[in-house]
Amino acid sequence: MIYTASPLAIFIFILFVALVLGVSFFFARKTKSAAGYYAAGGTIHWGVNGIAFAGDYLSAASFLGICGMIATVGYDGFLYSIGYLAGWVVALFVVAEPMKKLGKFTFTDALDHNMGSRAIQLTAAISTLVVSTFYLIPQMVGAGALVTPLLGLPHWAGVIMVGTIVVIIVATAGMTSTTYVQFLKGGLLIIFSTVLTVIVLMNGFKTKPQENYHNFKMIHVTQTADNQLILDKGAYKYSDETFEGNEYKIISKQDYHGMVFYKVEKDGIQNWWLLNERGGVKFLDETLSVVKKEDGAVLYNGETKEKEKFYPVGHFEKIVMDGKEVESTGSLTPFKFLATVQSSTVITYKIVKLQDGKDSVTLYYLKPVSGENIMAPGVKFKLGEKSKPIDKLNFISLMLALFLGTASLPHILIRYYTVPSPRDARKSTIIAILAIGFFYILTLFMGLGAMGSGVLDVQSDNMAAPLLAKFYGIGIFSIISAIAFATVLGTVAGLIVAAAGAVAHDFIHKFLKIQSTDEKKVFHGKMAAIVVGAIAIILGILFQGMNVSFLVGWAFSVAASANLPAIVMKLFWKKTTGTGIAISIVVGMVSALAIILLSPSMYLQYGKDPLTAPFGIDNPAIISIPLAFLALIIVSLKTQKKAKA
């Protein structure tokens, strides 16, 4: 889509980033020791820590990704909200209390407690690095997606900007400053998401979401015996005007899995239309198209980008409220809002990639989906009678990864140690659950609001929530986008601290046994932060356009596979040995990574046909977690003697 920046947006954005940097530098001056750098010296108030927990957790994925996914596939996006929150149950009830007893800085410290195994030190440090990097990718992609409409900059510019600012924050500060940054943005994100949700409810839905919303065209057609089309009268969705179908000329047609797309020309401009049948009558419906020509030129709906012919989407086919079809709902209560979506028909968009001679064509065609289906699982994750066993496995695997992933994220657990007492630690987790739970409920309203407000960019669903805000005014849009950007900054900072801890503390200090002064340790951490930041920038650019929540799902899978079996068995099974833990981390991490790299979604990313991917599932957890458990049990049993000796 085409975005132009507004001066107000730029002003608010700069103000926010300056505020974040200011907070960061202020607390940085207080951080001198290694304990202060990695765990804030245990001085943070539990209330602040609780909201900071929420700030850590409500990353770009939650705000941008979940809202975006709900806006495009409905309830299936909300599954992420449910799973992410459920993950807190594992973290709080199972891992937090026993982990706290060990009272260590990092995962590696906790796993290596009373073991002194170099294999654990190495593998756990690597797993922290890999998981942090995986979790960094969606944050960076989110940053890139944000700056485009906010500042009118390209994706890569946003990624580099976040990377640089965060490295500055982390390299100068540490855990104390990231905690306050997280507190600030966590709190603001929840407040302004509530404001946006209230605005959405007050405005309700309209069949024509905006005054200048695209007036979709359709052409009645007659199919001749030899399958030729005759274009009859044309009509518009939002007006009674008609036009002559013969103004358009069919150039070519392409079949795609039972659908037929026609390339049509009018006034020298070529567009793609889809043949549909409604009530026994055949129509050509216009689609959105992005055509990459052989010479590298890109056409949006047949014209250059500057012509701005590539319109946003997101509307209702029909709105049914209290059993009656209406044009506009007026303001709605939360339950009425959800019930109205459920009884209405929503227009979603589907993506098709075609090859037209030497041109690569990406088509976005509109598809009506009943509200009944939108408000239940099954639009993205195929469920129900027609689904294949592999589809069901994919769904179970995702829910498993989300459930078990939270407790396995290195940057979440590290925050547990930043308060003065166990009671405070627990209280801050409760504050976090409350804040996060409330926010996740809001995601459903923001996502569905975006779905019916005609604001969606078909090329990237990550921007649904900020674009929804833009629909209600540039002020709230700028604030929300700036908070989301600060969200990315905060999360990335937290992750980089965790990754830097893995390298400097676990690898250099413990594994390589290089003894160094406190100052030197902090220096190593900062150097590591810069390297990890650079890697994250590169990956953030490569993964442009993928839904960030989907990417976080992968990070959760890798985290749950590599770390969870090790930590759970270490805490609850006395026979666990150091070698068992190390092998379990390797098996979990490698199997999860292998399945992801060979998954249909990655094949699409490589530019290959996803149907040819060796693994039919996108989410590895269901295979990699049991594998890691199994590896730990077998190896631990085999190495019992050595452990006792």
Add this chain to the structure above:
Amino acid sequence: MGHGPAVDWGKDNASPKKEKLGIILFIVYLLVYIGFIFIGVIKSELMKTQVAFGLNLAVFYGFGLIFFAVILGVIYNKICTKYEDTMNKEEIEK
């Protein structure tokens, strides 16, 4: 040699009881969570059944899982604090 815990939280006599409570609450939540996945996999049509206020089971169950986690968290915190108060009397700050 590591450089010890980041924060010294002292000895906690209530720890084993808190751990046990945590596991019990986890299992309770897990069963409800599995129920959700089970319906999704075995009989996803059931998710579309109207329950109340014009809303279906999917919305109710989903919201329910979120509220349930929060409620269990609050209960856990209350009971843990009680354990700590009775079992760590001498260690509580006066």
